[in-house]
Amino acid sequence: MKQLTQDEFNEAMTQASIRPRVKREVRFAQSTSDLSAEQWRETELLGVSDRAGNKGVLLLDSGATLYAAAYELSRGIRSSSGKAQPIICDFCRTWQTGSRSGSVTLMRPVRDSGSVTFLCCADLECSRHVRNLTSAAKTSRSQLREDMSNEERIERLRVRISAIAEQLALAPINL
Ligand SMILES: [Zn+2]
Numbered sequence: 001m002k003q004l005t006q007d008e009f010n011e012a013m014t015q016a017s018i019r020p021r022v023k024r025e026v027r028f029a030q031s032t033s034d035l036s037a038e039q040w041r042e043t044e045l046l047g048v049s050d051r052a053g054n055k056g057v058l059l060l061d062s063g064a065t066l067y068a069a070a071y072e073l074s075r076g077i078r079s080s081s082g083k084a085q086p087i088i089c090d091f092c093r094t095w096q097t098g099s100r101s102g103s104v105t106l107m108r109p110v111r112d113s114g115s116v117t118f119l120c121c122a123d124l125e126c127s128r129h130v131r132n133l134t135s136a137a138k139t140s141r142s143q144l145r146e147d148m149s150n151e152e153r154i155e156r157l158r159v160r161i162s163a164i165a166e167q168l169a170l171a172p173i174n175l
Contacts, residue, residue, distance in 0.1 A: 002175070003037055004059075008175050012066065012173045016067070016069065016109055016171060016173060017171070018057055022055070022057065026048050027050065027051060027056075028048050031048040042131060044062075045157070045161070055073065057071070062165065065172045066172070067165045067170040067172065069108075070106070073103075075101075076099060089120050089129070090118035091120055091126045092129050092156075094130070094140040096136060099122075103119055104124070123136075127157070130153035
Protein backbone atom coordinates (compact mmCIF):
# COMPACT_ATOMS: atom_id res chain seq x y z
CA MET A 1 0.00 0.00 0.00
CA LYS A 2 0.95 3.62 -0.34
CA GLN A 3 2.83 4.99 2.69
CA LEU A 4 0.40 7.02 4.79
CA THR A 5 1.03 10.04 6.98
CA GLN A 6 -0.85 10.53 10.24
CA ASP A 7 -3.13 13.05 8.48
CA GLU A 8 -3.87 10.63 5.64
CA PHE A 9 -4.59 7.88 8.15
CA ASN A 10 -7.00 10.21 9.97
CA GLU A 11 -8.70 10.98 6.66
CA ALA A 12 -8.91 7.24 5.88
CA MET A 13 -10.59 6.65 9.26
CA THR A 14 -13.12 9.37 8.50
CA GLN A 15 -13.94 7.95 5.08
CA ALA A 16 -14.27 4.46 6.63
CA SER A 17 -16.70 5.78 9.28
CA ILE A 18 -14.49 4.53 12.14
CA ARG A 19 -16.11 5.31 15.52
CA PRO A 20 -14.65 8.20 17.57
CA ARG A 21 -13.74 5.90 20.48
CA VAL A 22 -11.62 3.68 18.20
CA LYS A 23 -10.07 6.75 16.54
CA ARG A 24 -8.94 8.09 19.88
CA GLU A 25 -7.35 4.81 20.98
CA VAL A 26 -5.32 3.83 17.91
CA ARG A 27 -1.64 4.70 17.84
CA PHE A 28 -0.62 5.24 14.25
CA ALA A 29 2.99 6.32 14.86
CA GLN A 30 3.77 3.40 17.18
CA SER A 31 2.08 0.87 14.89
CA THR A 32 3.96 1.99 11.77
CA SER A 33 7.35 3.22 13.04
CA ASP A 34 9.10 -0.04 12.08
CA LEU A 35 7.98 0.10 8.44
CA SER A 36 10.44 1.22 5.80
CA ALA A 37 9.19 2.78 2.55
CA GLU A 38 9.74 -0.57 0.83
CA GLN A 39 7.78 -2.45 3.50
CA TRP A 40 4.86 -0.05 3.09
CA ARG A 41 4.83 -0.89 -0.63
CA GLU A 42 4.85 -4.60 0.19
CA THR A 43 1.99 -4.49 2.68
CA GLU A 44 -1.59 -5.50 1.88
CA LEU A 45 -2.80 -5.82 5.48
CA LEU A 46 -1.78 -3.53 8.35
CA GLY A 47 -3.16 -3.44 11.87
CA VAL A 48 -2.98 0.02 13.47
CA SER A 49 -3.66 -0.95 17.05
CA ASP A 50 -4.39 0.53 20.44
CA ARG A 51 -1.85 0.43 23.26
CA ALA A 52 -2.71 -3.16 24.21
CA GLY A 53 -2.38 -4.31 20.59
CA ASN A 54 -5.62 -6.26 20.34
CA LYS A 55 -7.94 -3.80 18.63
CA GLY A 56 -7.79 -0.86 16.29
CA VAL A 57 -8.08 -0.14 12.59
CA LEU A 58 -7.13 -2.68 9.94
CA LEU A 59 -5.91 -1.20 6.66
CA LEU A 60 -6.49 -3.46 3.66
CA ASP A 61 -5.10 -2.91 0.17
CA SER A 62 -6.36 -4.96 -2.77
CA GLY A 63 -3.63 -3.61 -5.04
CA ALA A 64 -6.13 -1.23 -6.64
CA THR A 65 -8.08 0.03 -3.64
CA LEU A 66 -7.43 0.89 0.02
CA TYR A 67 -9.99 0.01 2.70
CA ALA A 68 -10.11 0.39 6.48
CA ALA A 69 -12.22 -1.34 9.12
CA ALA A 70 -12.29 -1.36 12.91
CA TYR A 71 -11.11 -4.73 14.25
CA GLU A 72 -10.74 -6.76 17.38
CA LEU A 73 -8.10 -9.48 17.53
CA SER A 74 -8.09 -12.55 19.70
CA ARG A 75 -4.94 -14.69 19.85
CA GLY A 76 -4.87 -18.47 20.13
CA ILE A 77 -7.60 -20.72 18.77
CA ARG A 78 -8.64 -23.59 21.02
CA SER A 79 -10.75 -26.63 20.31
CA SER A 80 -13.73 -27.45 22.54
CA SER A 81 -11.42 -29.68 24.60
CA GLY A 82 -9.11 -26.70 25.20
CA LYS A 83 -6.28 -27.84 22.93
CA ALA A 84 -4.47 -25.18 20.89
CA GLN A 85 -5.65 -25.65 17.34
CA PRO A 86 -3.83 -24.96 14.07
CA ILE A 87 -5.69 -22.92 11.47
CA ILE A 88 -5.36 -21.68 7.91
CA CYS A 89 -5.56 -17.88 7.75
CA ASP A 90 -8.67 -16.62 5.95
CA PHE A 91 -6.64 -13.77 4.44
CA CYS A 92 -3.31 -15.20 3.30
CA ARG A 93 -3.97 -18.98 3.51
CA THR A 94 -0.94 -19.53 5.75
CA TRP A 95 -1.15 -22.57 8.01
CA GLN A 96 -0.49 -21.47 11.60
CA THR A 97 0.13 -23.50 14.74
CA GLY A 98 -2.34 -23.07 17.61
CA SER A 99 -0.10 -20.60 19.42
CA ARG A 100 0.21 -18.43 16.29
CA SER A 101 -3.44 -18.67 15.31
CA GLY A 102 -6.05 -16.04 15.97
CA SER A 103 -9.37 -14.64 14.95
CA VAL A 104 -10.15 -11.12 13.90
CA THR A 105 -13.57 -9.51 13.97
CA LEU A 106 -14.12 -6.73 11.43
CA MET A 107 -16.92 -4.24 12.01
CA ARG A 108 -19.17 -3.25 9.15
CA PRO A 109 -18.99 0.52 8.59
CA VAL A 110 -22.72 1.08 8.76
CA ARG A 111 -23.85 1.54 12.34
CA ASP A 112 -25.59 -1.48 13.92
CA SER A 113 -25.04 -3.71 10.89
CA GLY A 114 -22.77 -6.05 12.82
CA SER A 115 -19.44 -7.67 12.17
CA VAL A 116 -17.77 -10.68 10.56
CA THR A 117 -15.11 -12.85 12.21
CA PHE A 118 -12.26 -14.46 10.28
CA LEU A 119 -9.51 -16.90 11.26
CA CYS A 120 -6.17 -15.14 10.93
CA CYS A 121 -2.47 -15.11 11.61
CA ALA A 122 -2.31 -13.78 15.18
CA ASP A 123 0.53 -11.44 14.18
CA LEU A 124 -1.46 -10.01 11.23
CA GLU A 125 1.78 -10.25 9.24
CA CYS A 126 0.00 -11.82 6.26
CA SER A 127 1.91 -9.56 3.83
CA ARG A 128 5.21 -11.00 5.05
CA HIS A 129 3.95 -14.60 5.18
CA VAL A 130 2.90 -14.55 1.50
CA ARG A 131 6.36 -13.23 0.61
CA ASN A 132 8.00 -16.13 2.50
CA LEU A 133 9.80 -13.74 4.88
CA THR A 134 8.83 -15.53 8.13
CA SER A 135 9.48 -18.88 9.75
CA ALA A 136 5.69 -19.42 9.89
CA ALA A 137 5.57 -19.13 6.09
CA LYS A 138 8.22 -21.83 5.72
CA THR A 139 6.40 -24.14 8.18
CA SER A 140 3.13 -23.54 6.33
CA ARG A 141 4.68 -24.33 2.97
CA SER A 142 5.91 -27.69 4.20
CA GLN A 143 2.48 -28.43 5.73
CA LEU A 144 0.30 -27.48 2.77
CA ARG A 145 2.59 -28.29 -0.18
CA GLU A 146 0.91 -25.84 -2.54
CA ASP A 147 2.69 -25.31 -5.82
CA MET A 148 2.53 -21.51 -5.92
CA SER A 149 4.98 -18.65 -6.36
CA ASN A 150 5.18 -15.70 -3.98
CA GLU A 151 3.56 -13.55 -6.67
CA GLU A 152 0.61 -15.94 -6.90
CA ARG A 153 0.22 -15.89 -3.10
CA ILE A 154 0.30 -12.08 -3.08
CA GLU A 155 -2.34 -12.00 -5.82
CA ARG A 156 -4.50 -14.49 -3.90
CA LEU A 157 -4.29 -12.28 -0.79
CA ARG A 158 -5.32 -9.23 -2.82
CA VAL A 159 -8.27 -11.03 -4.41
CA ARG A 160 -9.31 -12.19 -0.93
CA ILE A 161 -9.14 -8.61 0.39
CA SER A 162 -11.42 -7.45 -2.43
CA ALA A 163 -13.91 -10.20 -1.55
CA ILE A 164 -13.84 -9.32 2.17
CA ALA A 165 -14.27 -5.61 1.39
CA GLU A 166 -17.33 -6.50 -0.67
CA GLN A 167 -18.71 -8.83 2.02
CA LEU A 168 -18.43 -6.07 4.64
CA ALA A 169 -19.51 -3.28 2.27
CA LEU A 170 -16.34 -1.30 3.04
CA ALA A 171 -16.04 2.08 1.32
CA PRO A 172 -13.04 2.58 -1.02
CA ILE A 173 -10.73 5.23 0.46
CA ASN A 174 -9.62 8.11 -1.74
CA LEU A 175 -6.58 10.04 -0.48
ZN1 LIG B 1 -2.50 -14.51 7.38
